[in-house]
Amino acid sequence: MKKLILGSALALMLSTAAHAETVGVSMSKFDDNFLTVLRNGMIDYSKTLPGVTLQVExxxxxxxxxxxQIQNFIASGVSAIIVNPVDTDATTAMSKLAADAKIPLVYVNREPVNVDSLPANQAFVASNEQESGTLETxxxxxxxxxxxxxxVMMGELSNQAARMRTKDVHDVLATDDCKGIEIIQEQTANWQRTEGSDLMANWLSSGIEFDAVISNNDxxxxxxxxxxxxAGKDLSKIVIGGVDATQDALAAMQAGDLDVTVFQDAAGQGKGSLDAALKLAKGEKVDTKVYIPFQLVTPENVKDFVKKN
Known part of the structure; x- marks a missing residue:
């Protein structure tokens, strides 16, 4: 009987080990509201998956x-790697490191420069940036x-999302319906609230007048x-838009300060990237590009999105 029990226990341990997966996750930075939602969404989802462990850096x-960090993940023998790139122009080298080690890699949220030439066991999970700036503008x-x-307030210029969202703005304003809108200033505030405040203060001190603020993010x-x-400005006379539909942005919209944002499903991207990584680790096929749709948020439907966040 003891032998039977021991045998069964050993078989269970071996079965569990066979299904255990460790996924290394490198986030560009923790100190970012949107990326925090993405990271927490991924972590929360992993807790519902038996045998899955995340190593988040x-x-x-x-x-x-x-x-x-990617090199350390490889050295420790993780089953797969998820990367939210610091610089989307630096991803070719990262892809090569993972491909040479035969470890699946999934980029999340920020589109890698080599997205159209990713190795067979790599993928990109995000939302189609062509939709974000277009819906907003x-x-x-x-x-x-x-x-x-x-x-126009731009994100980090090393970031594909900032470049794409800014292009979206220009493309929309070049259309017949919108070509009466002139861009009088366009600078980066690096995705940051403090830098956005400082940039706006500088613009105001220079005496420029404008009707709208088109920001790459909330x-x-x-x-x-x-x-x-x-500065005592009347916000009812200025249209202000962003992208991401973060909790703070939704609160600003409900307060009547923010007019437009675009819901980017951060938690959904986190879940989707982990799903893709685990499928690739098992040798299953995954689309090279997996898109989670953007959705326009206005004061009329903002309550629907407060629930989603």
Whole structure:
């Protein structure tokens, strides 16, 4: 009987070990509201999956540190790697490291520069950035009735999302319905609320006048709102838009300060990236690009998205 019990226990242990998966996760930085939701979504989802362990590291916005983390994941023999890139132009080298080690790699949220030439066991999970800036700018154009002056706040220029969202803005404003809107300033605030506030304060001190703020993300838009309020500006006369639909952005919209944002499903991207990584680790086929749809958020439907976040 003892032999039978021991045999059964050993078989269970071996079965569990056979299904255990360790996934190394390198996030560009922990100190970011949207990426925190993404990271927590991934961690929470992993807790529902038996035998799955995440090793989550903070690259602290340092490309060299992130590459070192990937090398350490490889050395420790993880089943798969998930990367939220610090610099999307630096991903070719990261892909080669993982491919040479024959370890699956999934990029999440930020599109790698080599997305169209990823190795067979690599994938990209995010939302299609062509939708984000387009949805935001079309709604701002509608609110302005196709005429006015706009300022654009860009994210980190090393980031594909910032470049794509800014291109979306220009593409929409070049259309017949929106070409009456002129961009009078366009600068980066590196995705950050504080930098967004400082940039807006600088613009205001220079005496420029504008009808809209088109921001690549919510954090910079919130920073702009703070600076505008500090300067005593009437927010009802300025259309302000962002992207991500973070909790703070939704609160700003409900308070009447933010006019437009675009829901990017951070938790959904985290879950999708982990699903892709685990499938690749098992040798299953995964689409090279997995897109989680963006959705326009306005004061009319904001309550629907408060529940989602």
């Amino acid at each position: 903070d690259a602290q916005n340092d490309v060299a540190k992130q590459q070192s 079309k709604e701002i154009c509608r609110l302005l009735k196709g005429k006015g002056k706009a300022i 954090e910079m838009a919130i920073g702009a709102i703070q600076a505008l309020k500090a």
